[in-house]
Amino acid sequence: xxxxxxxxSADSADKPAEQVPAPKPAASSQGAAGSGEQVSAALSRxxxxxxxxxxxxxxxxxxxxxxEAQLRAKADAKNAAREQxxxxxxxxxxxxxxxxxxxxxxxxxxxxxxAEPAPAVEPATAGSAKTGQADxxxxxxxxxxxxxxxxxxxxxxxxxxxxxxxxxxANDQPAQAAQQNSAGAHPAHKSTDPAAPAVPAxxxxxxxxxxxxxxxxxxxxxxxxAESSKDAAADSPSAxxxxxxxxxxxxxxxxxxxxxxxxxxxxxxxxxxxAAKRRRKLEKIRAAEAAKxxxxxxxxxxxxxxxxxxxxxxxxxxxxxxxxxxAAASKDAATASTRKKTGAVLLxxxxxxAASAAVGAGSLVAPxxxxxxxxxxxxxxxxxxxxSVCAPTPKLLKxxxxxxxxxxxxxKEISSNLRSIAxxxxxxxxxxxxxxxxxxxSERPLTERIAEDQALEARGSDDDGQTGRTSKVSTVNGVxxxxxxxxQPLGGLASEGSALRSYQAKDGDLAGLATGTCQAPASxxxxxxxxxxxxSTSVMNLANPTHTTAQVSLRLRGPEGLIDTPTLQSIVxxxxxxxxxxxxxxxxxxxxxxAEVTSLGGKITASVQQAALRGLTPSGVDLVAANASASNTQxxxxxxxxxxxxxxxxxxxxxxxxxQLHVSAxxxxxxxxxxxxxGKDGEVAASFDDNLAVSSNATGVQxxxxxxxxxxxxxxxxxxxxxAAVRMVRGSDPKDSSDTAWAASSNVLxxxxxxxxxxxxxxxxxxxxxxxxxxxxxxxVGKNGKLNKVKKLAINAGSSIVFDPKTVANDAxxxxxxxxxxxxxxxxxxxxxxxxAWAAMPxxxxxxxxxVVNIGG
Numbered sequence: 001x002x003x004x005x006x007x008x009s010a011d012s013a014d015k016p017a018e019q020v021p022a023p024k025p026a027a028s029s030q031g032a033a034g035s036g037e038q039v040s041a042a043l044s045r046x047x048x049x050x051x052x053x054x055x056x057x058x059x060x061x062x063x064x065x066x067x068e069a070q071l072r073a074k075a076d077a078k079n080a081a082r083e084q085x086x087x088x089x090x091x092x093x094x095x096x097x098x099x100x101x102x103x104x105x106x107x108x109x110x111x112x113x114x115a116e117p118a119p120a121v122e123p124a125t126a127g128s129a130k131t132g133q134a135d136x137x138x139x140x141x142x143x144x145x146x147x148x149x150x151x152x153x154x155x156x157x158x159x160x161x162x163x164x165x166x167x168x169x170a171n172d173q174p175a176q177a178a179q180q181n182s183a184g185a186h187p188a189h190k191s192t193d194p195a196a197p198a199v200p201a202x203x204x205x206x207x208x209x210x211x212x213x214x215x216x217x218x219x220x221x222x223x224x225x226a227e228s229s230k231d232a233a234a235d236s237p238s239a240x241x242x243x244x245x246x247x248x249x250x251x252x253x254x255x256x257x258x259x260x261x262x263x264x265x266x267x268x269x270x271x272x273x274x275a276a277k278r279r280r281k282l283e284k285i286r287a288a289e290a291a292k293x294x295x296x297x298x299x300x301x302x303x304x305x306x307x308x309x310x311x312x313x314x315x316x317x318x319x320x321x322x323x324x325x326x327a328a329a330s331k332d333a334a335t336a337s338t339r340k341k342t343g344a345v346l347l348x349x350x351x352x353x354a355a356s357a358a359v360g361a362g363s364l365v366a367p368x369x370x371x372x373x374x375x376x377x378x379x380x381x382x383x384x385x386x387x388s389v390c391a392p393t394p395k396l397l398k399x400x401x402x403x404x405x406x407x408x409x410x411x412k413e414i415s416s417n418l419r420s421i422a423x424x425x426x427x428x429x430x431x432x433x434x435x436x437x438x439x440x441x442s443e444r445p446l447t448e449r450i451a452e453d454q455a456l457e458a459r460g461s462d463d464d465g466q467t468g469r470t471s472k473v474s475t476v477n478g479v480x481x482x483x484x485x486x487x488q489p490l491g492g493l494a495s496e497g498s499a500l501r502s503y504q505a506k507d508g509d510l511a512g513l514a515t516g517t518c519q520a521p522a523s524x525x526x527x528x529x530x531x532x533x534x535x536s537t538s539v540m541n542l543a544n545p546t547h548t549t550a551q552v553s554l555r556l557r558g559p560e561g562l563i564d565t566p567t568l569q570s571i572v573x574x575x576x577x578x579x580x581x582x583x584x585x586x587x588x589x590x591x592x593x594x595a596e597v598t599s600l601g602g603k604i605t606a607s608v609q610q611a612a613l614r615g616l617t618p619s620g621v622d623l624v625a626a627n628a629s630a631s632n633t634q635x636x637x638x639x640x641x642x643x644x645x646x647x648x649x650x651x652x653x654x655x656x657x658x659x660q661l662h663v664s665a666x667x668x669x670x671x672x673x674x675x676x677x678x679g680k681d682g683e684v685a686a687s688f689d690d691n692l693a694v695s696s697n698a699t700g701v702q703x704x705x706x707x708x709x710x711x712x713x714x715x716x717x718x719x720x721x722x723x724a725a726v727r728m729v730r731g732s733d734p735k736d737s738s739d740t741a742w743a744a745s746s747n748v749l750x751x752x753x754x755x756x757x758x759x760x761x762x763x764x765x766x767x768x769x770x771x772x773x774x775x776x777x778x779x780x781v782g783k784n785g786k787l788n789k790v791k792k793l794a795i796n797a798g799s800s801i802v803f804d805p806k807t808v809a810n811d812a813x814x815x816x817x818x819x820x821x822x823x824x825x826x827x828x829x830x831x832x833x834x835x836x837a838w839a840a841m842p843x844x845x846x847x848x849x850x851x852v853v854n855i856g857g
Contacts, residue, residue, distance in 0.1 A: 046322055046326055049322070050322040072300065075293065075300075083286075086289075093275055093279070094275065097275035383493055384489065386487040387486050388842070389438070389484055389485075389520075390435075390484075390485060390500075390518040391501055391516045391518075391609070391623050392480060392482045393416040393503055394503055394510055394609045395410060395510075397539060397611075400585065405580050405582050410508045410510025410621070413505065413507050414505045414508075415502075416477070416501070416503045416504075417477045418499055418518075419473065419475045419813070419814075420476075420499035420500075420756060421473050422471060422472050422497040423471045425469070425490045426459065426468070427461055427462045428469065429450060430471065431487055431489065431490050431495040431497070432448060433446040433472075433486060434446055434447075434449075434486050435476060435483045436484050437482075437576075438482055438545050439575075440484075440576065444476060444479075447472050447474070455491075469787055470787065471497075471754070471781050473756065482578055483518075485498070485518050497845070498755055498842040499518040499756065500515060500518065500755065500839060501623065502515045502761075503515070503623070504831060506832075509611070512739040513829060513831040513837040514621050514623045515623065515763075515829050515838065516607060516625065516839060517755070517839045519605050519607075519626065520842075520845075520846075522604075522605070523599050525595075525596075525605075525626045526594070526596050526628075526630065526666075526723050527594060527624055527626055528662050528723045528725040528745075529592060529593075529662035529725040529726075530610060530624065531590070531612070532583055532589060532590050532593060533589050533590060536584075536612040537584060538583040538593070539582055540595065541579075541580050542571070542605075543573075543577075543578040543604060544575055544577050544578070544602050545576070545605065546602035546603055548601050548602030549602055550599045550600065551599070551600045551601055552597060553568065554568035554596070554597055554598075555568075558587055558590045559591070559699055560695075560698060561695060561697045565586045568586065573604060583608075591656065592700070594664035607626075608623070609622075609624075610623075612740065618737040619657075619740065620729070621739070622837065622838075625742065625744040625840040628745045632717065632718050632721060632722075633715065633717055634663075634723060635746060635770055636714040636716075636726050637767065637768045637825060638825075638827065638828040640730075640836065641707045641708065641710060641712065641728070642659075642709055642730050643709045646731065646732035647659075647705060647729070649734070650731045650734055658729060660701050660726065661703075661704055661716070662724065663692075663718075664699045664723045665695065665696060665720060665722055666723065667721060670693060670695045671719060671720035671722045672691065672693045673692050673693070673717060673718035674716075674717055675702065675714065675715070676715040677713075677715075679710065679712055680711075680801050682796070688702065704726065711800065713766065713800035713824065714743075715770060724745050725742050725743065727740055728740065728743060728838070730830075730833075730835065731834050739835045740836070743826060743828075743838045746841065747824075748819070748823060749817060749841055749843070749844070750821040752819075752844060753817060753842055754781070754814055755815060755817070755825075755827065757805060757814060757829075764805075764828055764830075765778075765815065765817075765826070765841075766801070767795055767800065767824070768824045769795040770797070771797060771798075774795045774820060774822040775792060775795070775820060776817055776818070776820075777790050777819075778805075778815055779791070779818075780814075781814040784811075787816070789808075803815075824841075825841035826841060827839045
């Protein structure tokens with residue numbers, strides 16, 4: 001069993017850990033050996049945890065102590081530097097003061113005007129006079145500095161009147177130096193007047209100012225203190241000359257008897273004013289530094305106390321936790337055997353009951369019905385800008401350089417434009433809209449964008465309280481590259497609006513008319529009826545308008561089934577990138593090809609440019625629309641059939657220049673199907689084979705030449721998912737150019753959406769109701785954006801009608817449709833006698849896609 005370390009104190013890191021043996025659990029009468037081993041193991045684990053905890057606490061305390069030592073070392077170094085700096089400053093100021101005092105004492109004293117020359121005296125007398133003169137100069141200087149303070153004695157003018165001044169000589173310098181040293185040693189003493197007698201000066205001067213001074217006595221006993229002081233000062237070089245000068249002055253004084261009884265006090269040099277000021281300043285600095293150091297030490301002591309308290313608290317908490325763990329381990333070991341027996345009994349009883357229930361249920365209860373699957377729910381995201389991609393202008397394929405196709409203009413007289421419509425809300429606010437390249441550059445604003453905070457407001461009327469709607473129709477020419485159309489939401493909901501590409505060329509190899517709706521990005525795209533036969537070209541344009549890289553795979557189906565395309569399985573499209581693929585390089589010489597495009601990652605858009613030549617004669621150009629999702633029912637609205645005479649003349653030499661229905665099976669089992677033709681009066685009689693079928697993952701073609709001229713809706717019903725499209729042909733003379741257009745299967749329009757009319761040719765709308773009656777509200781928009789009166793269109797079940805916007809307004813630019821989710825709509829555009837185009841109705845804008853959530857498995 002491991003030993004437990006002492007964790008009772010935060011200072012345990014500095015002391016050797018005491019070895020405390022862990023308490024041993026009491027042995028029970030039954031199973032003592034087994035329970036003892038379990039308790040021992042539990043206690044060992046608990047002790048190991050406690051040892052680790054203590055090691056962590058000790059490490060933290062060591063870090064705290066090391067940090068505190070570093071802080072103290074830094075503070076000591078800083079204080080030592082400050083003291084050294086202050087000492088140097090003090091020494092420098094003292095040296096300057098000493099030099100100044102020495103210079104002042106070395107200068108000769110000025111002679112008083114009008115004084116008579118003194119008679120010759122003995123050398124001793126002269127020396128005494130010189131000493132008195134020096135004392136007089138010191139006293140005068142002190143009186144000038146101190147002013148009339150009352151401590152100075154009046155001069156004895158009687159004795160000074162007859163005393164002549166002695167000239168300064170070189171031998172007086174030692175005496176002056178001694179006097180200067182004496183003044184430096186006793187700065188508190190004042191110098192006496194040399195002209196006054198010694199006795200009166202000593203009598204009138206206050207005794208309190210001379211208590212610390214040694215007195216001079218005439219007797220040997222009184223001179224002993226003076227001699228001792230002189231011996232103390234004898235170490236300096238100027239001490240002996242000063243002593244000799246003082247003795248001579250005492251013997252030659254005019255009042256020798258008075259001086260022998262009451263000796264005069266020793267004169268001292270006062271402290272220099274600047275030096276005193278510096279000294280006081282240094283003392284203040286030292287006091288401030290001492291106070292700061294004391295505060296820092298107190299703060300460090302407080303922090304160390306707090307750290308030690310927190311460490312001690314952590315140690316105590318861990319110790320309590322260890323005690324609880326020991327108690328729990330002991331209790332668990334004591335009851336382990338009982339719990340095991342109880343659990344085994346309960347498990348056995350549960351097994352018996354479960355077996356009995358199973359036997360009874362098998363004989364009495366019927367088999368459980370299949371579990372019901374709940375429908376998938378869609379969680380909507382907040383509305384954002386509705387974005388759609390417009391296909392580029394059709395261009396003539398000149399060849400392929402490696403994998404990149406080379407294009408040229410399809411003719412000289414070409415009209416290619418983009419037309420858009422943006423519909424306002426009930427407050428007549430028109431949302432912001434614009435065209436831009438795939439990467440977001442070269443933006444072309446169409447309508448001014450509303451401030452985001454104002455656009456979020458849901459408004460039902462304008463500032464005047466009136467309710468109404470308006471719109472803005474914009475047409476942009478000369479934009480050949482793929483464009484992204486963006487439409488701003490209002491009131492938190494996606495706005496109504498869309499855009500359409502229209503193309504018309506009157507000459508060149510791409511002569512004809514083509515229209516294509518700008519489509520929102522998606523993950524899956526399907527196309528049916530593409531052709532790669534001689535003279536035909538199919539170019540697929542892929543675009544990634546999102547901010548996420550997309551990995552695209554492409555599957556092609558032909559009349560014989562799937563086409564092997566390994567190089568089309570990992571096409572990477574970076575954000576804002578586009579790619580053109582020539583399908584003839586993967587599926588050669590085929591009259592009917594279907595394509596399925598799947599994207600992983602970012603959503604993409606796909607469109608197909610289809611063109612054909614009959615020798616050197618243009619045979620049509622189109623922007624093939626994508627199909628609806630593969631299903632058992634495919635509805636193709638807006639199918640137009642030319643006059644029978646024109647069709648017969650055009651197809652006289654080429655039997656493929658007739659309207660055709662292309663069907664593609666998307667599964668490995670193939671599909672059997674039947675065809676229905678809907679007209680304005682209901683289903684139209686048509687003679688098709690009873691057993692129409694398409695092979696596994698293959699395409700099939702049916703001729704529609706038997707139909708009379710007019711507008712129709714083709715419905716394909718199958719027993720397996722399929723896709724379908726109709727190729728329409730317009731022309732009458734094989735020697736002249738002709739045109740083709742593909743009408744693809746469509747989805748029903750749910751809600752409200754606006755679609756602009758083609759800027760080239762004359763557009764009409766075909767509307768079909770398949771299973772039940774439908775009512776559609778159509779609002780025609782004029783050139784100025786004004787909304788005309790709503791026109792209600794009634795469509796019977798199983799019929800198809802045609803709506804011409806020109807019957808409502810001659811300047812019709814777009815139409816707003818509002819349906820009950822049971823109507824299929826397509827726009828058919830006719831140009832000259834030899835041009836035709838078709839475009840799918842765009843779906844209602846969602847702003848952002850919802851998230852499908854499966855509930856119930």
